[in-house]
Amino acid sequence: MRIATWNVNSIRQRAEHVRDWLGRVQPDVLLLQELKCEEAAFPAAGFTELGYSAAVVGQKAYNGVAALARVPVEVVHRKLPGLPEDDAQARYIELRAGALTIIGIYLPNGNSGGEAGYAYKLAWMEALAARVQALLDDDADVVLTGDFNVAPEDVDYAKGALSADDALVRPETRARYRRLLWLGMTDALRALVPEGPVYTFWDYQSAAWQRNSGLRIDHFLLSPRVAERLAGCRPDKDERGKMQPSDHVPVVLDLAG
DNA sequence: ATGACTGAGCATCTCAGA
Numbered sequence A: 001m002r003i004a005t006w007n008v009n010s011i012r013q014r015a016e017h018v019r020d021w022l023g024r025v026q027p028d029v030l031l032l033q034e035l036k037c038e039e040a041a042f043p044a045a046g047f048t049e050l051g052y053s054a055a056v057v058g059q060k061a062y063n064g065v066a067a068l069a070r071v072p073v074e075v076v077h078r079k080l081p082g083l084p085e086d087d088a089q090a091r092y093i094e095l096r097a098g099a100l101t102i103i104g105i106y107l108p109n110g111n112s113g114g115e116a117g118y119a120y121k122l123a124w125m126e127a128l129a130a131r132v133q134a135l136l137d138d139d140a141d142v143v144l145t146g147d148f149n150v151a152p153e154d155v156d157y158a159k160g161a162l163s164a165d166d167a168l169v170r171p172e173t174r175a176r177y178r179r180l181l182w183l184g185m186t187d188a189l190r191a192l193v194p195e196g197p198v199y200t201f202w203d204y205q206s207a208a209w210q211r212n213s214g215l216r217i218d219h220f221l222l223s224p225r226v227a228e229r230l231a232g233c234r235p236d237k238d239e240r241g242k243m244q245p246s247d248h249v250p251v252v253l254d255l256a257g
Numbered sequence B: 001a002t003g004a005c006t007g008a009g010c011a012t013c014t015c016a017g018a
Helices: A011-025 A114-137 A171-182 A188-192 A237-241
Strands: A002-007 A029-033 A053-057 A065-069 A074-077 A092-097 A100-106 A141-147 A218-222 A230-235 A251-255
Touching: A002 A011, A002 A100, A002 A141, A002 A218, A011 A029, A011 A065, A029 A092, A029 A100, A029 A141, A053 A092, A065 A092, A065 A100, A100 A114, A114 A141, A114 A171, A141 A251, A188 A218, A188 A230, A218 A230, A218 A251
Parallel strands: A002 A029, A100 A141
Antiparallel strands: A002 A251, A029 A065, A053 A065, A074 A092, A092 A100, A141 A218, A230 A251
């Protein structure tokens, strides 16, 4: 089973990149983030042609997540349980694929909107931990993936790429990420590559790609039985070197069975 | 110390991204 995640920074700008990539890499499920469009504007036909169904949680201009799947999936949630009823940000999709629960997230960045913006990020992380706890209490097999907007350790961002008080690395942010690990989730990439930088994002500015000034902020967290099936996890760096790329690259997870 | 790249939208500037 192959599952992938990709923050595409506008699906309408990146539809051809995604189509080419699906044809080559052939994931069973691809979680997308930062669609930057409503569901009606999502270019679904280009993916169904390739054998992928599309489940879209869209929003005008900002955010937006989706799942493309060539295996049967059922959408379980389109909003993160535990957030206020009037929360309209499209950042969460939860699927069932056979016995697996697959969650795709676009976690708030937290650097805009002042203290309220950062508080929203923390509240979102609290609700996410509660959701993961509930699933584990039900003995579910969980793959939690997407753009977490968290660089968990100092090795996960290039020197100078972020300031120490950035919302992606603030201690309160990292503590809430660690809480997911304490619940029993395994960081798939770090389980396979325990040391050294492995980036998934390079800013458009300041020649960040050319200088390899990147971040590791797109993750796969696996519940215990799923972690036992871990066979591979890698970012596809080649995508960042293409014409008009997203600033994030896809990350691919392979599970045995 | 400075500058600065991409995308969307009631758009030739502002907001957000990270």
